[in-house]
Amino acid sequence: MRQLALLGLVFAALFTVPFVVESESWRTTIIMTLYAALLGQAWNILGGYGGQFSFGHAAFFGTGAYTVAVLQVQFGINPWLGLVAGGALAVGVAAFIGFTTFRYGLRGSYFALVTLAFAEVLRILSNTVPFTGAGVGILIPLDPGAASLQFTSKAGFYWLLWAITLAAFLTAWWIGHSRFGARLMAVRDNEDAARALGVDPFRVKMRAIMLSGLFSGLAGVFYAQFFLYLDPGIAYGPAVSVESLLVPIVGGMGTLFGPLLGAVALHAVSEVTREVIGDLPGISLVIYGTILVIMVLFAPRGLSGLVSRLTARMRRTAEGDRHA
């Protein structure tokens, strides 16, 4: 319950951000950080808690994004309905990928490669079929207003994202404290042992991938409405898949706050390097990459692990002082 209280506290504080931060530029930075945390938590549900490393979360993200865009542009359907449809269709794609991979017992690197392949197939398909605009992409007409899911102020976008991200984090908390979560983590730690104990790994993994797909899809819907333009590279390209897994890896896989910590750390590093030495082309990316390598080498359990280690060490030191 302490974790839930902390989660409530963090999100209550996050809710007030638009009241405190008036700078649109800072709001954009915070929105992009929260968006990365959402992508990361979506991946974390399957990869962190479930141990199923996906390299193709762009498949769910792109499906959500294209659904809301195509429904609006081709069929004139309100994007609020598109939001629901985007999430639902992403769940459908997740179920399909999950069924075809888990049904045949694909694990580890095989699962990772197959998810990567699915995302690539969808990228090629969206590059070919006319209703997605193919390689030309799809442009959502500018129509500012809450009714068209295009808020006039960034605060509106922020609260929409806040609500989706809160739902994702509550789901992750529930996974950490529910029977389903215990089964999922048992499958992650030893699938055969879990099966021997009566857990149905296929069923558990299917539920995890569908939940993961839902939040990735909703992140895609948010992206489409925020930037109003999509092309196959943006929607199904590898950048989204990489960002999805990088955030929890840096923050701490299989932990509730890992994706948030990872998103904050990655965006802070990215912003600081861009601000300090932004005029030198590419140098900020070099520093960003170097810091990532250092973090992965010296903090393999992510920032959450680092925080736990430091806390434990401080506790031991304090106890040692008491005994002395």
Add this chain to the structure above:
Amino acid sequence: MTDKTLKGGLRRRDFLATGAAAFALGVTGFPAVLRAQATPVKIGLIHPVSGFVAFSGNQCREGALMAIADINAAGGIKSMGGAMVEAVLADSQGKPEIGAAEVTKMAEAGIDGIVAGYASSISLATSQEAAKTNTPHVVDVGVSDQIVQRGLANTFRFGPGYGKIADFAVDNLDTINKAAGSPAKTAMIIHEESLFGTGTAGLLQKRLPEKGIEVIDIIKHANPTRDFTNIVLQIKSQKPDLIIPANYYNEYVLLARTMRQQRIEAKGIYSVLGGAASNYQFVNEFPEAADLIMDCNHWFNPKSDVALQRKAAAEAKGLIYTYEVFLAYNAVLGLVDAIERAGSTDKDAVNAALAASEMDMSYMPYGATKMVDGQNEGAQPVNTQVQNGEIEVIFPAEFASAETVFPMGG
């Protein structure tokens, strides 16, 4: 006579000398002081200077910086007391979302106008974000027609869009083909997969049959593609009269080299916005692969002394004078010209001045500048052809520096 020291430690003689100097400066140097005090005009330059199109992004940045240096050297913005133009640089990393985030930052920092963003997808995002604060936004290179078709009051482009380029390319190809006795009856289009290549291919596919040229195949490839052997083998098996590539620099070079290696014998290679066909680097490094390739692309007016001087200045700086350089240069000139005419950096006034722009662009092969919905209707591409290691303009006739060689190999 002794020197009296005034209160505060300044000697009387020094005081008198300083006073005289200050007076002299006041008489002779006042206008210069006024000029120096005018608030600089800040122009944001957002380009993909890192990422997969970094070469082009850097070329754009260099072109824009050259324009700013030239404007400042000529006395800045005269209607604003000689205000200097100050560049604010940003890297979009080739990602629309980062480009848009940079616009937000710049708008908040009080930017007076933006020139962006090389790729169409980035230009769509940056101009839309700039529209939220009504910040004047000039697109330098992005050719998508959608950029200026969204009714954004702040978005302008001085160069041509791909609808016009594709029409121009087809019409000129028809003229060139007919002048040679119509030897080309079939064509294959090889294009990259993003907005520019796909859009161009779609327009060509629709228009070429109207000119009696059958499109027998369209091959799309990913970015990046590093092996064109299979694509070239397909070309070889289908034996088209014309090969039409529409791709970025690296892919274009590799495709052209592979076609030469596989000894493809077409009647012509006719690019539309070819990433390398109108590029001196390609022509210098791979003269055999480049020879006689025709292109329909952005180019400068080879008969304009101003254009040739700018080319020489760019080359003196070690730059390759590609279309990115002069289009970004022109975009900055267009924006500053509007600020000059507006006499202020008021956003509405600058946007209105851009919409009414009649800037003399005789250094480009354009007609009179006329903005319609943010697009300069006077802008047009030209046809170039690589001949003996030089890029020559072959069409339209008034800008031509050489005769067309078609079909290839006589």
